[in-house]
Amino acid sequence: xxxxxxxxxxxxxxxxxxxxxxxxxxxxxxxxxxxxxxxxxxxxxxxxxxxxxxxxxxxxxxxxxxxxxxxxxxxxxxx
Amino acid sequence: xxxxxxxxxxxxxxxxxxxxxxxxxxxxxxxxxxxxxxxxxxxxxxxxxxxxxxxxxxxxxxxxxxxxxxxxxxxxxxxxxxxxxxxxxxxxxxxxxxxxxxxxxxxxxxxxxxxxxxxxxxxxxxxxxxxxxxxxxxxxxxxxxxxxxxxxxxxxxxxxxxxxxxxxxx
Numbered sequence: 001x002x003x004x005x006x007x008x009x010x011x012x013x014x015x016x017x018x019x020x021x022x023x024x025x026x027x028x029x030x031x032x033x034x035x036x037x038x039x040x041x042x043x044x045x046x047x048x049x050x051x052x053x054x055x056x057x058x059x060x061x062x063x064x065x066x067x068x069x070x071x072x073x074x075x076x077x078x079x
Numbered sequence: 080x081x082x083x084x085x086x087x088x089x090x091x092x093x094x095x096x097x098x099x100x101x102x103x104x105x106x107x108x109x110x111x112x113x114x115x116x117x118x119x120x121x122x123x124x125x126x127x128x129x130x131x132x133x134x135x136x137x138x139x140x141x142x143x144x145x146x147x148x149x150x151x152x153x154x155x156x157x158x159x160x161x162x163x164x165x166x167x168x169x170x171x172x173x174x175x176x177x178x179x180x181x182x183x184x185x186x187x188x189x190x191x192x193x194x195x196x197x198x199x200x201x202x203x204x205x206x207x208x209x210x211x212x213x214x215x216x217x218x219x220x221x222x223x224x225x226x227x228x229x230x231x232x233x234x235x236x237x238x239x240x241x242x243x244x245x246x247x248x249x
Contacts, residue, residue, distance in 0.1 A: 011210060011217050012224060012237045013219065013224060022207045022220050024218060025206055025208060026194075026208040028209065030236040031212075032235055036202065036228075036236075041189070043191045044194050045193065045195045045196065049196075060202065062226075062230060062236070064230040064245075065230070069248075069249035070202075
């Protein structure tokens with residue numbers, strides 16, 4: 001359900017800086033149980049598999065069912 | 080006001096004969112370093128969940144220093160020793176807030192966002208970014224969030240620690 005403009009998204013911030021003029025480096029898009037899409041300027045570290053890369057775009061699993069963790073493999077579409 | 084020697088405002092504290100560990104649950108993001116690294120001391124399924132007799136003081140300090148937030152911090156019981164603690168002791172109570180601010184200060188223009196996949200846990204995202212959740216977009220500056228990867232959180236899209244209870248493997 002798209003409720004853009006009706007209610008703002010409350011973000012659970014772990015800590016918050018002071019400046020608000022800093023330039024956004026990346027965009028994160030999440031939908032319930034769908035993949036987590038990250039694009040932009042970001043460093044990608046996988047603590048379980050011990051990798052570190054710079055990637056311009058990733059689709060991460062958000063449903064927990066992917067057979068190719070941490071990436072989405074479309075398993076969320078299988079009911 | 081401290082109600083007894085096991086509490087402080089915002090959390091609980093645990094002592095052995097050398098150090099005190101402070102636990103502030105509201106700051107926990109379930110990054111899971113503590114119990115993965117030292118289950119003998121930090122066992123979330125046990126009450127109390129911290130057993131200061133479970134490992135050496137060195138190991139406890141090492142593990143508390145891994146906590147990425149203010150949830151765990153420590154100090155020497157001997158106040159004189161606290162004056163000599165160096166900055167490499169990240170989660171020492173003297174540096175806790177300063178350390179967080181230093182991490183924030185590192186974020187300058189053009190600094191890449193860091194995306195960290197925690198083993199069998201959430202995604203920690205730090206820096207300047209936008210977050211769009213089910214069509215709602217919010218800009219986040221110089222901050223950190225923790226997103227659910229297992230799909231069982233009651234506070235989606237954020238992690239609430241459910242991955243441990245459901246045994247998420249990813």
